[in-house]
Amino acid sequence: MKETKLCPRLSKAMELLGKRWTTLILYQLLDGPQRFNEIESALPVSGRLLSERLKELEKEEIVQRKVYADVPVRVEYSLTEKGSALEGAIREVENWSQTWIK
Amino acid sequence: MKETKLCPRLSKAMELLGKRWTTLILYQLLDGPQRFNEIESALPVSGRLLSERLKELEKEEIVQRKVYADVPVRVEYSLTEKGSALEGAIREVENWSQTWIK
DNA sequence: TAGTGTCAGTTACTTTTTGTAACTTGATTT
DNA sequence: AAATCAAGTTACAAAAAGTAACTGACACTA
Numbered sequence A, B: 001m002k003e004t005k006l007c008p009r010l011s012k013a014m015e016l017l018g019k020r021w022t023t024l025i026l027y028q029l030l031d032g033p034q035r036f037n038e039i040e041s042a043l044p045v046s047g048r049l050l051s052e053r054l055k056e057l058e059k060e061e062i063v064q065r066k067v068y069a070d071v072p073v074r075v076e077y078s079l080t081e082k083g084s085a086l087e088g089a090i091r092e093v094e095n096w097s098q099t100w101i102k
Numbered sequence C: 001t002a003g004t005g006t007c008a009g010t011t012a013c014t015t016t017t018t019g020t021a022a023c024t025t026g027a028t029t030t
Numbered sequence D: 001a002a003a004t005c006a007a008g009t010t011a012c013a014a015a016a017a018g019t020a021a022c023t024g025a026c027a028c029t030a
Helices: A008-017 A022-029 A036-042 A047-059 A087-100 B008-017 B022-029 B036-042 B047-059 B087-100
Strands: A063-068 A074-079 B063-068 B074-079
Touching: A008 A022, A008 B022, A008 B087, A022 A036, A022 A047, A022 A063, A022 A074, A022 A087, A022 B008, A036 A047, A036 A074, A047 A063, A087 B008, A087 B087, B008 B022, B022 B036, B022 B047, B022 B063, B022 B074, B022 B087, B036 B047, B036 B074, B047 B063
Parallel strands: none
Antiparallel strands: A063 A074, B063 B074
16 A cells, blocks of 8 residues: 555544544444444444444444443443544534535 | 445545545655655655555545755645545544554 | 657456445244 | 244355556657
8 A cells, every 4th residue: 555644543534533423323322322223223334234333333442332230231332431532523524514515 | 236325425525535545645744745745755655656556546636746946856745625625534533543442 | 760668648358346235033022 | 723023144146346448549759
């Protein structure tokens, strides 16, 4: 890939947030901890991709995964501090969309 | 595709901004109007995709394209008002990346 | 006047990502 | 024994992205 003088931190951030569904998943989690199926129902994303994205976000410590040994098993996803710190950015996009998208 | 109660405006916004390179192209344009080759050199994006993204952004009236009949031809891209209105969101992501990405 | 260079793309082709839908696992209810 | 549920996983097809070579209009150089 080409080498540029683009800030590596911003580059990394956009590599995550610029991936399809990622920001909408985080937006959904702004409403509080949610289970896999809740997120899947709230967004037009398939289980395959949701699973993949949640794994990435967990690895980056943006999202936390918690398993409850209920029957059937219950898995809750929530934002970490790092994830919650994205709320400002996400709300800005939300506001922008309300103003500028018809 | 699945039907959800997700806000169509936010959905549309994320369809644009969530596409690879889009936000970085806009970030680059925050520095002022720039030519095709300048943007291409500043980012690790290929001419093919840069061209495609700029077309989408122009269609959405987020970016404006201006042709100068110089020799060789000069084409400048700049943010419209709608595009500039994204600065807040982009700066939030930039700040987040400085704080949270190692 | 044939060859070289510039800019702003476009084309052809390969590799990666996504979309879709069916399947799995383990315990429970019918 | 068959059906149900949550939380995924798998297999396969379709779409998007990566890569590099090519184009066209003009001007400059040998």
